[in-house]
Amino acid sequence: MATFALRFSDDLKEKAQLFSKRIGLSLNAVIIVALDEYLRVRTGKKSGSLIDSVAAEKSNVLDSANTNDLAQADVLVSRNAPCSCGSGKKYKKCCGSYQITKSLPGSPLFGRSGGTTCC
Known part of the structure; x- marks a missing residue:
């Protein structure tokens, strides 16, 4: 340049x-x-x-x-990457765990849309 x-x-x-x-x-x-x-x-x-x-x-x-x-x-977040919410936890222990929980059929959160519970 x-x-x-x-x-x-x-x-x-x-x-x-x-x-x-x-x-x-x-x-x-x-x-x-x-x-x-x-x-x-x-x-x-x-x-x-x-x-x-x-x-x-x-x-x-x-x-x-x-x-x-x-x-x-569209970028996927690695489960071991730091969480983007700024909590300092790994994604899988923070926002990622909520995403997994709400996708499980037996979970009370199954099918719910919305943000994360950690932030």
């Missing part, structure tokens, strides 16, 4: 920070989109408005975040 440093006047930097807060993106993302827009105009390529470009960038970031969340939801 290429790294470069840009220097801006204080006034321009403040305006960029306010704009980035208003649209909900980081300052770096706004600078990258603005630089891309500038280069498109400079080279004569077709370009939309800066707001549309930033909105598209923001939707791309949100879409990738949603797919990452979905991918992480």
